[in-house]
Amino acid sequence: xxxxxxWAHADFRAHRGEALFVVxxxxxxxxxxxxxxxxxxxxxxxxxxxxxxxHGAHIWLHxxxxxxxxxxxxxxGVAAVSGPYRTTATTVESRGARVGVxxxxxxxxxxxxxxxxxxxGSWLTRPDTAAAGTGAGNGAVVLEASVARALWAEPGDTxxxxxxxxxxxxxxxxxxxxxxxxxxHPGGGPGIGWVLDGTLDEVAHGDTGQSVGLRLNDPDDTDFxxxxxxxxxxxxxxxxxxxxxxxxxxxxxxxRLLGQMFAVFGLGAxxxxxxxxxxxxxxxxxxxxxxxxxLKAVGFTPGQVTRGFLVQHxxxxxxxxxxxxxxxxxxxxxxxxxxxxxxxxWQDLPGHTALMIGIPCGAVLLIAAATGLSAWRAGRVPPVPxxxxxxxxxxxxxxxxxxxxxARVPPALVLxxxxxxxxxxxxxxxxxxxxxxxxxxxxxxxxxxxxxxxRTRPAxxxxxxxxxxxxxxxxxVNDADQERALAAVPDVAAVHPGAEMAALVPGQTGTIxxxxxxxxxxxxxxKVVEGRSVSGPDEAVAGQGLLDLLGVRVGAWVRMTVEGRxxxxxxxxxxxxxxxxxxxxxxxxxxxxxxxxxxxxxxHALVLREGADPVAVSAALAxxxxxxxxxxxxxxxxxxxxxxxxxxxxxxxxxxxxxxxELLTLIGTGVRDRGRDLLALKAIGLTPRQIGSMxxxxxxxxxxxxxVVGTALGALFGSWLVDTQGxxxxxxxxxxxxxxxxxxSTVIAVAVLGAVAAAALPATRAARRRPADSLSETL
Numbered sequence: 001x002x003x004x005x006x007w008a009h010a011d012f013r014a015h016r017g018e019a020l021f022v023v024x025x026x027x028x029x030x031x032x033x034x035x036x037x038x039x040x041x042x043x044x045x046x047x048x049x050x051x052x053x054x055h056g057a058h059i060w061l062h063x064x065x066x067x068x069x070x071x072x073x074x075x076x077g078v079a080a081v082s083g084p085y086r087t088t089a090t091t092v093e094s095r096g097a098r099v100g101v102x103x104x105x106x107x108x109x110x111x112x113x114x115x116x117x118x119x120x121g122s123w124l125t126r127p128d129t130a131a132a133g134t135g136a137g138n139g140a141v142v143l144e145a146s147v148a149r150a151l152w153a154e155p156g157d158t159x160x161x162x163x164x165x166x167x168x169x170x171x172x173x174x175x176x177x178x179x180x181x182x183x184x185h186p187g188g189g190p191g192i193g194w195v196l197d198g199t200l201d202e203v204a205h206g207d208t209g210q211s212v213g214l215r216l217n218d219p220d221d222t223d224f225x226x227x228x229x230x231x232x233x234x235x236x237x238x239x240x241x242x243x244x245x246x247x248x249x250x251x252x253x254x255x256r257l258l259g260q261m262f263a264v265f266g267l268g269a270x271x272x273x274x275x276x277x278x279x280x281x282x283x284x285x286x287x288x289x290x291x292x293x294x295l296k297a298v299g300f301t302p303g304q305v306t307r308g309f310l311v312q313h314x315x316x317x318x319x320x321x322x323x324x325x326x327x328x329x330x331x332x333x334x335x336x337x338x339x340x341x342x343x344x345x346w347q348d349l350p351g352h353t354a355l356m357i358g359i360p361c362g363a364v365l366l367i368a369a370a371t372g373l374s375a376w377r378a379g380r381v382p383p384v385p386x387x388x389x390x391x392x393x394x395x396x397x398x399x400x401x402x403x404x405x406x407a408r409v410p411p412a413l414v415l416x417x418x419x420x421x422x423x424x425x426x427x428x429x430x431x432x433x434x435x436x437x438x439x440x441x442x443x444x445x446x447x448x449x450x451x452x453x454x455r456t457r458p459a460x461x462x463x464x465x466x467x468x469x470x471x472x473x474x475x476x477v478n479d480a481d482q483e484r485a486l487a488a489v490p491d492v493a494a495v496h497p498g499a500e501m502a503a504l505v506p507g508q509t510g511t512i513x514x515x516x517x518x519x520x521x522x523x524x525x526x527k528v529v530e531g532r533s534v535s536g537p538d539e540a541v542a543g544q545g546l547l548d549l550l551g552v553r554v555g556a557w558v559r560m561t562v563e564g565r566x567x568x569x570x571x572x573x574x575x576x577x578x579x580x581x582x583x584x585x586x587x588x589x590x591x592x593x594x595x596x597x598x599x600x601x602x603x604h605a606l607v608l609r610e611g612a613d614p615v616a617v618s619a620a621l622a623x624x625x626x627x628x629x630x631x632x633x634x635x636x637x638x639x640x641x642x643x644x645x646x647x648x649x650x651x652x653x654x655x656x657x658x659x660x661x662e663l664l665t666l667i668g669t670g671v672r673d674r675g676r677d678l679l680a681l682k683a684i685g686l687t688p689r690q691i692g693s694m695x696x697x698x699x700x701x702x703x704x705x706x707x708v709v710g711t712a713l714g715a716l717f718g719s720w721l722v723d724t725q726g727x728x729x730x731x732x733x734x735x736x737x738x739x740x741x742x743x744x745s746t747v748i749a750v751a752v753l754g755a756v757a758a759a760a761l762p763a764t765r766a767a768r769r770r771p772a773d774s775l776s777e778t779l
Contacts, residue, residue: 005311019316025661026320027327030363032654034328037355038346039650047248049345050117051180057082057114057213058222059229060181062240067233069212075228077221082114082213086197088204089190093160094151097618098630100190101147103161104211105200114179114213116142116194121155121175124196139199140174146183147191148176152615152633163203171199182247209239219244272436272658302379309375310368317367321360329356342650417701430666434706435713437659438751442714443721444648444655445739445747450722451645453737454636461735462527462576463634465496465605466614469621470630479601486604489620491612496524497589497601503560503567505550512546513580514562516589517605525607526586529734530554531573537591540569544732545582547574558585567595576732579635605634660754667699667759695763696756703755707748715744 050056057080063069069084086105091098108126110116116123124140141161143153153159153173161169177194184191200208216225222243230238292305300308332343346352421427454461471482479497486495496518503514518524523534526541531554534541542558550558552571559568569587577584593599608617618631715738722736 005308022313022316023320023323025665026317026363026367027324028661029658030321030324030360031328032657033359033363034325034356035332035343036651036654037359038328038332038343039654047180050178051244053345054115054117054178054180055080055113055215056180056244058216058219058244059214059226060114060242061212061214061229061233061238062087062242063210063212063233064237064239065208065210067210067237069210069233071232072212072214072229075214075225075232077216077218077225078214079217080113080215082111082215084210084212086200086204086208087211088164088200088208090164090193090203091162092147092151092193093162094153094157097151097632099147099150099184101143101161101193102190102211103141103193103195103200103203105197106142106194108196113215116144116177116179118142118175118177119145121173123177124174124194126196139169139171140195141171141199142175142177142194143173144181144184144192145176145178146185147193148173150184150191150632152618161203163205165205169203171195180244180247182242272440272655272662306375306379310371313371313375314364314368317364317371321364325356325360417697421701421705430702431706431709433662434659434666434703435710437655437662438707438710438747439714439717441652441655441659441747442711442739442744443718444652445743446715446718446722446736448645448648449737449739449743450735453735458634458636459525459607460527462578462731463636464525464527464607465634466608466612467606467618467621468603468632468634469606470603470632483604486606486621489617491609491617491620492606493609494522494525494607496522496605496607497603498524498605499589499592499599499602501562503562503585506559512549512560513584514560514567514592515584515586516592516599517586518588520588520590523588524586524605526573526575528573528575529732531571533573534586534588535572537594538568538570538587539572540585540587540591541573541575542571542585543575543577543580543582544727545577545580546585547571549583560585562595565595567592574732576726576735578731582731659751660758663699663703663755663758666702667695667755667762692763696759699755699759699763700752703752704748707751710751711744711747715739 061069061072063084065086069081072078073081087102090101090103092101093099106124108124110118110123121142124142141159143151148154151159153176155173155175157173159171159173161171163169179192181192182189195203214225214229216222222245226241226243230241295305296302328343333340333347335343454463458464458466469486483495483497486492498515498517500513500515502511505512517526518534520537526533528541531541540558547553550556552558554571554574557568557570559566561567569585569591571585575586577586589599589601606617608614614633618633621631719736719738723733726735727733
């Protein structure tokens, strides 16, 4: 063992450059994987991220006015108290949208516990003395992000706020913030807004309640602490209790959707990284075959050679892994942009410690397995070095190559093709190793294109209606007149009456949504991906979630119970259905009127002309019909997945780094393995420029083949992955959108140009080498 260690040390001193490359490659790969893990945690745990950053409260108690909350800070297990804050219930209107909002009095500085995270605009500011008379500052409000989306509100907009006494007030949006509390949903509880004390007094006129947040030492004590707090305050004074589990569960669907998608990327990135590290180690072993032969000639056994390489490269791998892990732990949060922010937040997210330990350990095990295989091959090297020179280093020139040279095709191109594709088995292995990162990059681009499709072409993703209009009781017009009035608004292409109700499935074991939308003459343009659209009585289309719930397929008859009466529908098609987990069945409102002739539309779905702005149309609706209409924008599921965009972009950069390391390894190995060929080519008259061009051409052709294979497989696998995820979430298969040919062509072009640039320096060095320098490598 002593001789093995002494040889390993001597070998390290003799090949410091190669050892440094292996260490840096391992460090770069581990750093890339840890950054990918940080990005996954940042995107897949939005609620936890906000909770940690805002130092959120586990319990929110909403009490009546006058409740004494001072004793709550002394309850066992309470680490910090946020508030109490005076509150009042209001109705906020903007651009025709109307939302119930609980205004919460706050100070000029955000609180330490339960702190709203301002994402746009600014926090509340106290008015200057000179500006106090104008209402500057006192008339400001900060809206929770989901409320701002429902109102189409942005910083600087003016909102109409109606207080408990019915008097209207004008408040200016100062900022938009995120909190780790339940989001606002149409038809659910009220949203949250923050104002200064003076503004609340003007709006509420004494009709206020209180909200107080409790941050606990142990989240598992939530139920027990709620009981203690309610007992302390008095059950008659507590109006509502909100627990952190409720807010987390509302965001759980987003966590699962992003988590499953990014888990595939993580496993693929780990595999690509392991192959890159194994390639770097294997290349170094192949580059020392002559030294191995000498060692065996002086008496080293195969076991000693194997142990020597295994110990040496495991030490390199451990050092590289430790270096990469330390770099991310100490410097990761200082990286500019979303990556640095994600790394800083990741340290406080669940699973951080497990990933910080698991990723390096898993990478070391994979590298150890690859190193063991390479070391075992090193132990089988024959002790006679001349035997290597007797073996052909490449396949003989093919007839096509000879004809190409005879036709005066540039020798660099012909020889570069021959060097890029020497033998079938070796060519497939090289192309597969380079193609893997490109497969994952293309899958990421498919996910990106699908998100873009939801944003730019919502009608193709099951969202043809951009706005939903509900009439108040004071509208004073019949349905036909209202439809004509809505259709007369500029940029409204079609108006579809609709009604929605809950229905019980057979056996009354679950509830689904029955929707009547459109009429027999003017059916609603649902996006049908299987079967056909509704064209007759008692016909319907359904989402994937409903088909899975009932265990039926397109063409089946479905029986349900609506308000105690049976309803039987024929499912003639499957649609992309983003709402209610896909548990929606849609027919025409005429079909529902056969069961209930007195049925009137609950709402009208407005399909806008292409290029129309929903915000402008909503404002036109409010200006035309006054406040009798409640206008809502159709929820888009991509709004919840916006963090995925930055993560996908950063993931592409991480995969590109892994691919670059793999490419550099393959180029260096190829140049070294063709040392005898380069010597022969120089001997028959090839110039240094031709030799350099041959090496660059070989790298470019290899990258081109890998890029074509990688993008093709990535497009197929990405479409399957997105559609599978869509089907499991209830939206349904058929949502995957391939990147445009221009984007895929750009990926291929960038891969080829990157390979050419990476091969330029090794090609220049190889072209300048003298025949005497290459002679020693023939042995």
